[in-house]
Amino acid sequence: AFTADIVPQAPEDPLFGLMAAYRKDTFAQKVDLGIGAYRDDNAKPWVLPVVKKADKIIADDPDLNHEYLPIAGLQQFTSASQRLSLGADSPAIKEGRVASLQTISGTGAVHLGALFLSKFYKYSGQTPTGYFSNPTWANHGQIFDTARLSHKTYRYFSPTTKGLDFEGMMSDIKATPEGSIILLHACAHNPTGVDPTQEQWKQIAQVMAQRRQFPFFDTAYQGFASGDLNKDAWAIRYFIAQGFELCIAQSYAKNFGLYGERAGCFHFVTAPGSDAQSTITRIASQLAILQRSEISNPPAYGARIASLVLNTPELFAEWEANLRTMSGRIIEMRTQLRAKLEQLGTPGTWNHITDQIGMFSFTGLSEKQVLKIREDAHVYMTKNGRISMAGLNSHNIDYFAKAVDKVVR
């Protein structure tokens, strides 16, 4: 019989725990640099103006109802998502070798991909292991565990340069068994903010092709990193152009500010070839069964908003401008933070603050310093020294720079 008393206590999610601690803190100048969600210059969540506009158009639609979406989600949304990620002129789309399902944001897309690979991906009769960058988004491991896929890591971040350990990464990927699943962050790596250059991506692709590895792209920050949607999708498009069979987990949480609406998409791309279409039809049929058994069909609201914007040229242009507002403010905070630390003569080098990109920066602060800065200055960041750049603004950046200066001296 099931005995409830043998269920062990699980630890609290560190990030959501940090959020709760921040909320409880009554200190007026407290600073939240924990969760990866965009904030405006007044530390407030920002509803993108284009999302407000789309929201109104949808609400005024007399034909709007709350019927179920199809199992694979809103078709206009998933096809626009393909174009956004793979590129409108992608040969993979033209050749009909992409299967796409709307998912519960990026998390759901990673999960659906992991579940599918766990069930169907065999290499020499074995289910391959997944390899993650060290470090990676904390949820990757849990999601693979839930899908019963084993996982290990490859070197990625160099604590000395606070940049990419490219040699370590290459030699670890080379050393993984043939057919391994290699999880790659398409842009704006979480938590480090460190991405390979295009030249480095080419070398990574070359090694992975030699080793017949399976790329699993996680793309949660397209357009948010550089402000340019195409630039941020470069790696994915390059791998597809090399003929890889791969999958993509796409999130609209950050780039549309649709965090709680859970809008995302999963794409499986087969390699070119005469049987590509029949393969993709079979893959899509299996993905549909997995989806049906888990969520039946995805939620409509966020996908409707994103779909309207993605499929309406004027709204799309406005979205791009909104993306530039967000990425521009973050880049400005990077510049200012580095300048302030350098002005203060804070021990250490601070070029990594402006070299790293996207939502996060790996400051290099130790766990001890992170706890001290929380205790002394009420500044909240994750234990690994990661800060969400979006939590900084013109009102708190001086305060934060001084607190960092104090804690590293």
Ligand code: PMP
């Ligand atoms: N992957 C990475 C690397 C992320 O940083 C995130 C967001 N924190 C996600 C996936 C998915 O987030 P969501 O489920 O909110 O789209």
